[in-house]
């Protein structure tokens with residue numbers, strides 16, 4: 256039982272009319288892990304999340320969530336899920352506290368239970384001092400925090416977070432990561448989509464990169480970096496339009512030309528930099544760094560993550 | 563791990579109602595003018611003001627004009643409130659506040675959101691109807707306990723209008739300009755022509771069928787018959803059947819449209 260995957264999809268497909276937003280993907284999420292979806296805008300991440308959240312019926316393939324079929328057991332599954340949608344849908348005309356309580360009631364929880372839970376979650380989201388204010392005038396980041404707190408009101412086993420940190424300031428982002436780590440330690444399974452590579456790298460045990468409705472790669476952050484990138488990256492910055500990759504083309508396994516810089520993928524960045532200098536290449540500045548998921552992403556999708 | 567379970571379908575519908583009640587408790591002041599005071603203004607202006615010029619006669623069933631108007635205004639108020647509650651608030655749930663999307667991420671289903679929303683409208687119509695009856699009694703235009711039954715019929719007429727309108731509102735994507743024709747070409751003519759202020763028989767023969775298809779005319783006939791206690795079986799059964807059919811068909815369409823829109 257404990258080894259049964261929490262989410263299992265085979266050939267999962269979502270069509271909107273003729274258009275295939277999710278074009279047959281296989282995923283398996285195990286209990287207790289943090290699973291990430293990366294991918295450029297329009298890749299099909301949210302469409303996938305909405306199918307897993309049992310709010311959007313699949314167009315094809317098989318899907319099981321918590322061992323049940325969303326087509327027949329939607330309400331039962333949703334009772335045990337927490338969902339942070341990409342777009343907030345708080346009740347702006349209620350107070351912060353009321354939003355938590357009303358939402359908890361939808362799960363059939365008692366008034367007393369949701370009252371206590373709301374107080375606890377207000378603390379969690381650091382919104383206690385705004386508890387009795389209306390939601391409408393809150394800042395975007397505060398609303399996001401409230402949406403995240405709200406998703407925990409039923410103590411979910413599986414938490415689905417669609418770009419949870421978009422719109423949060425760095426401090427709030429770190430606070431949220433910390434909270435997500437703690438939930439993970441308590442055994443909550445997390446599925447996250449994000450455009451922040453550092454977030455994915457720190458939080459996710461396993462992740463998939465989606466592009467155009469398909470899975471382009473799957474693995475742990477370290478595996479993906481190992482498989483799709485080199486150990487180090489040499490970044491050479493040039494004034495816009497003045498970069499010529501020709502002289503550095505053979506200095507690494509691969510060269511990527513971005514609008515403002517050239518990336519040389521190499522096992523030894525310092526050596527490649529020295530070689531470039533010998534060839535008379537004079538960048539405005541240069542930097543040697545470890546490969547990151549960002550590089551994997553660039554390789555697989557041909558795009559930078561945050562565009 | 564035996565996690566929480568989904569609430570019973572009827573509990574789910576009442577949880578939708580409960581959330582709207584919590585909203586109402588905070589925001590009722592803003593709705594009082596349109597839902598409670600407007601019908602009272604009509605009753606006072608038409609019933610007492612204009613009515614002072616009208617002699618009780620056959621057309622008013624022998625009653626003073628304000629007394630004659632009271633049960634009909636109860637029905638007209640219910641239908642007007644139904645129109646208000648079934649248009650922009652529905653569009654908002656889908657599009658502006660998006661609260662429906664939040665609800666359906668929980669064990670609540672789209673169909674339960676639709677029926678819960680209709681139940682809430684029903685309660686709203688009952689509340690404002692009760693207040694109107696109390697005001698009418700205070701003004702001395704209530705003739706007897708039959709008004710309680712008038713209230714039931716008025717609410718039924720309101721629901722017969724609300725249910726199809728909620729179904730329609732669930733299909734609106736824009737900013738709600740599609741509702742303008744509803745108010746201009748349905749609600750307003752209905753209030754003027756469906757027998758509230760004068761019997762439909764006074765209308766030109768060509769116009770009468772327009773009154774007959776409106777839920778308000780059926781509601782008005784029922785509400786007056788109840789208030790003045792001259793209920794006859796077949797007319798009552800016919801009017802009720804028509805209103806119940808509109809409510810039932812409207813509710814079924816509303817459920818279908820909520821499912822379609824929330825389950826993409």
Ligand SMILES: Nc1ncnc2c1ncn2[C@@H]1O[C@H](COP(=O)(O)OP(=O)(O)OP(=O)(O)O)[C@@H](O)[C@H]1O
Nearest residue numbers: 271276294295296297298299300301302303341826
């Ligand atoms: N309800 C819908 N009707 C029609 N097309 C849709 C609908 N929802 C999504 N799509 C389309 O499906 C594709 C995938 O959208 P989706 O929201 O899943 O992408 P995403 O990976 O979450 O992107 P982002 O990073 O921008 O959030 C897009 O081309 C989008 O236009």
Ligand SMILES: [Mg+2]
Nearest residue numbers: 300301302341
């Ligand atoms: Mg998305």
